Amino acid sequence: MLSFKRILLCYDGTREGQHALKDGAALAQSLGADVHLLSVINNTAWMQGADITAAVPVEFINESARALLDEGLEKLAARGIRATGHIAIGEPLEQIPLFASDLNVDLVVVGHRRSHGLARWWGGRHDGLLLDRVTCSVLVTMGAAADVPKTTAGAGSANDFAQAAEHHS
Template identity: 85%
Template sequence: MSGFKRILLCYDGTREGQHALKDGAALAQDLKAEVHLLSVLNNTAWMQGADITSAVPVDFINESAKALLDEGLQKLAARGIRATGHLAIGEPLDEIPFFANDLKADLVVVGHRRSHGLARWWGGRHDGLLLDRVTCSVLVTMGAAADAPAAVAGTGETARSAEHS
């Protein structure tokens, strides 16, 4: 693992993003790696609802995205990690590989969303996989075991109930 000198942490503020940030930060500290933090404002959703979002000032959207990036940078700083922040607007499945390749990252850290078949980082409108788009290693964090759905350890009835809630 000592080959990981430059790590790209992907942070979107979700619980999964929090786990990716925490786990990636711990790994970066252990390896004394250079850290880059990427927050991607996924414009797909707000572009599809252009009528609604046209009423939302662009400055507000940009400020919200910047605040998210700053939040991640502050969390890293609290752990003693100096990171370079990057903000992108677009499809995460496009932006993550772009930044990973541009920064020559050795490792990309993303969070996995258990409630969906594939996390937002893994799939998207192109139905492609993040793994097919990067030339470096990818660490997918799963979060704490307490976050796992009850259906994993439960009965079939629990699994059906969880699917319908």
């Protein structure tokens, strides 16, 4: 039966990341799951431009990553959740599956940023979907109801997800 005992929350500080953190925290609380928080600093843009890479001190990158992780951990602590924090620097589509496997999680929670029109085609390099790279379940949060267009159907809340998970455990 389906049960989520170890959850990996992915947090990047964006609005979508904050929704994933909030929804994932609510789900983890309802299920009494162990929580891991992963902050991935995407260095793809830096690696493509050597001039930018040389101009950004490594200490700044490390401090930014630590500040982002601390922010997420503080938000979870404010909800009464103790989480283990992890930092990764690299492509999120590579780092998230790596941590999910290493931590042996049952569920990965990520936020989704909608793209419109040509942005879908110009959004950069995609070597594959996260779903194709993990062996556990993935919860993709869509944000607050006010942020979701009314044409979107079937998007459930984290509470609906928690109730479904409880019925299966």
